[in-house]
Amino acid sequence: MPPTSIDGVEDAIIERGYACVPNFLPPPAVEALASEARHMWEDGAFEFARIGSGANRQRCPQVRSDRILWLDTDALSTAQHRYWRALDELRGRINRATMMGLVDWEGHLALYPPGTFYRRHIDVFANAAERQLTTILYLNPDWQSGDGGELRLYLDGSNREPYIDLEPRGGTLVTFLSSRFYHEVLPAHTERLSITGWFRVRSTRHF
Ligand SMILES: O=C(O)CCC(=O)C(=O)O
Numbered sequence: 001m002p003p004t005s006i007d008g009v010e011d012a013i014i015e016r017g018y019a020c021v022p023n024f025l026p027p028p029a030v031e032a033l034a035s036e037a038r039h040m041w042e043d044g045a046f047e048f049a050r051i052g053s054g055a056n057r058q059r060c061p062q063v064r065s066d067r068i069l070w071l072d073t074d075a076l077s078t079a080q081h082r083y084w085r086a087l088d089e090l091r092g093r094i095n096r097a098t099m100m101g102l103v104d105w106e107g108h109l110a111l112y113p114p115g116t117f118y119r120r121h122i123d124v125f126a127n128a129a130e131r132q133l134t135t136i137l138y139l140n141p142d143w144q145s146g147d148g149g150e151l152r153l154y155l156d157g158s159n160r161e162p163y164i165d166l167e168p169r170g171g172t173l174v175t176f177l178s179s180r181f182y183h184e185v186l187p188a189h190t191e192r193l194s195i196t197g198w199f200r201v202r203s204t205r206h207f
């Protein structure tokens with residue numbers, strides 16, 4: 001897949017539903033996010049990721065074995081805030097081009113220790129569709145082929161071929177329509193860091 005420049009993101013979303021933008025943030029900004037995240041990891045701030053929503057949330061290590069730390073968007077660090085500002089600009093750009101009505105963003109740090117993965121899934125919960133657009137920023141400046149942890153994106157709305165494998169290289173942003181694409185994180189062979197999040201619309205929850 002050809003990488004998209006930041007100026008081409010809206011068109012890529014409209015035309016194919018996803019975009020992969022290398023160098024969304026410059027290396028020093030990525031380094032700052034990564035080193036902060038590692039400190040928080042060492043402080044034990046991450047938790048085992050769970051799946052499902054509400055009362056159904058549970059740990060399910062055969063499905064996903066990463067560790068996460070939710071970001072409090074009212075108390076971001078300087079480095080996190082810089083990323084948040086870049087996302088907010090992206091949100092405005094996408095709203096103007098698509099009328100998606102994205103109002104806010106929620107997200108978490110994710111750390112995949114060696115051997116961990118996230119099996120094939122779709123990001124939108126059955127009873128709530130606030131999550132419209134998934135965003136993932138990778139924080140692995142030294143990622144090389146053989147390190148594993150590629151994001152496999154299934155392209156035709158099913159969970160079979162065709163798919164593309166996207167490399168989790170530091171500074172790359174991947175974004176896609178949350179309800180359209182099955183995807184999975186292939187087993188990481190070295191520690192893999194990222195910030196996963198979702199642009200949301202106003203609540204559409206139904207009971
Ligand atoms: O880190 C990635 O590449 C994808 C993570 C993901 O699919 C998720 O957290 O829902």
Ligand SMILES: [Fe+2]
Pocket residue numbers: 121122123183
């Ligand atoms: Fe996902």
